[in-house]
Amino acid sequence: MKLDPFYLIVDSAEWIARLVPLGVKLVQLRIKDMEEIALRAEISRAKSICASAGCTLVINDYWQLAIEEGCDFVHLGQEDLAEADLSAIRRAGLRLGLSTHDHSELATALDANPDYVALGPVYQTILKKMRWEPQGLERLAEWKQCVGPRPLVAIGGLNPERLAGVFRHGADSAAVVTDIICNADPEARTREWLEATAPWR
Ligand SMILES: Cc1ncc(COP(=O)(O)OP(=O)(O)O)c(N)n1
Numbered sequence: 001m002k003l004d005p006f007y008l009i010v011d012s013a014e015w016i017a018r019l020v021p022l023g024v025k026l027v028q029l030r031i032k033d034m035e036e037i038a039l040r041a042e043i044s045r046a047k048s049i050c051a052s053a054g055c056t057l058v059i060n061d062y063w064q065l066a067i068e069e070g071c072d073f074v075h076l077g078q079e080d081l082a083e084a085d086l087s088a089i090r091r092a093g094l095r096l097g098l099s100t101h102d103h104s105e106l107a108t109a110l111d112a113n114p115d116y117v118a119l120g121p122v123y124q125t126i127l128k129k130m131r132w133e134p135q136g137l138e139r140l141a142e143w144k145q146c147v148g149p150r151p152l153v154a155i156g157g158l159n160p161e162r163l164a165g166v167f168r169h170g171a172d173s174a175a176v177v178t179d180i181i182c183n184a185d186p187e188a189r190t191r192e193w194l195e196a197t198a199p200w201r
């Protein structure tokens with residue numbers, strides 16, 4: 001499976017409506033703390049925008065809702081994975097991306113035979129407090145040797161200036177939150193990302 005080199009992560013369907021039509025081909029809906037009815041509405045709207053735009057939609061965390069809403073890709077962290085029903089996810093035909101932050105998590109992730117592995121935080125992130133120091137580029141290169149043919153996603157502190165480094169060190173896709181949504185002009189920044197990732201598309 002090939003992943004687009006630009007992996008946008010946002011926390012609402014409204015962001016998806018704003019940014020995906022610019023040409024984004026891989027987006028994650030990462031919503032925290034929302035009640036189920038509203039969450040379902042967000043997923044359903046995101047799904048319909050992505051279907052029209054030919055963009056792959058990944059649902060973070062909520063694998064049961066993803067199945068029920070007919071989505072086809074979920075991202076889970078290690079705590080999410082520990083509580084998830086992998087057989088149900090596979091039975092429903094969902095593709096699965098998994099987070100990793102150290103060797104033990106990588107071993108757990110590979111046991112689950114995911115469709116991609118994410119490594120983070122490659123650089124310091126301001127989005128959330130993390131237990132891990134920045135992994136650095138050499139760690140990405142090491143992960144690339146371990147994950148086999150499946151794509152490797154780099155996440156954490158990325159911006160267009162850091163892309164060449166992460167791709168040179170083995171990342172297949174670069175995931176981003178704050179560099180885009182906290183930018184004064186998120187649409188212009190999204191276009192910069194699209195252009196900066198074009199050589200790897
Ligand atoms: C592409 C990608 N990589 C890592 C994460 C982090 O997932 P997780 O560790 O479950 O943390 P939360 O995002 O749920 O806070 C991700 N979402 N996407």
Ligand SMILES: Cc1nc(C(=O)O)sc1CCOP(=O)(O)O
Nearest residue numbers: 120121125127156157176177178
């Ligand atoms: C959600 C998330 N997960 C990470 C991990 O390392 O698993 S880093 C991260 C935040 C990514 O946001 P930004 O691009 O703003 O740094």
Ligand SMILES: [Mg+2]
Nearest residue numbers: 061076077080
């Ligand atoms: Mg999670």
